[in-house]
Amino acid sequence: MRTQVRGKMSGHSTWPEWVYVGVVVALLCYVGAEAWNIERIIEHVPEDAKLIKVQGQQWLWTFEHEDGTKEIGELHLEKGKAYKFEVTSKDVIHSFNIHDYTVLMDAVPGRINTVWFSPNIEGEFPIQCREYCGLIHYNMRGTLIVEDKGA
């Protein structure tokens, strides 16, 4: 009886609708799996990555290398090496961004966030704060200088 009522109300075959739902669900599964996969891959820090401590403050960036060398506003890295950044802030929330290398990580007071990358092109690249942090936010910039020591 129930089947008859359903058949009368729909008046057509429902299998195309289930195919439609199945395709959309499969695509959503693909999107989730791919995004999760890439996130896991890029968060996998190489064991030999060199540590750089990054501190943001109104309105400049400070960098400290493993050997204790400090740089302000400029960061010198070697081409082909991996670097792990520990990013924090001294005052308000900033965001550490090297656009050309798709590096972006929030700098939060009292918290250390990590991000890593390996520069593979020589040259100078802008570093920019990407979180509004006060009057001179627009000019809270630095320069990444990638050098090829082997050349």
Place this chain on the structure above:
Amino acid sequence: MKLIISSGVVLALLAILPSIQYVLAAGDSTGEYLDRRVEIWGLFYRLMIVAFTVGTVVSGMIVWLVLRFRESNPKAKPTSYEDSGSW
């Protein structure tokens, strides 16, 4: 129904299993590092393809439904309950 559900599970596994394999295979070898730009922009473009595909299918379906089931369509005919006047 069982066929549909099992097909859905198989499709989901086909998407998820290679991802797990990729993650487990993430290299620890020194000297070769992945390029974030390639990975992130590659993901962006793949997801944009999915987004536009879904958008095309959904909007195409809506356009087809509106045109096919409009009252003025020569193929239109009342449903059985419209025809009989009782629900």
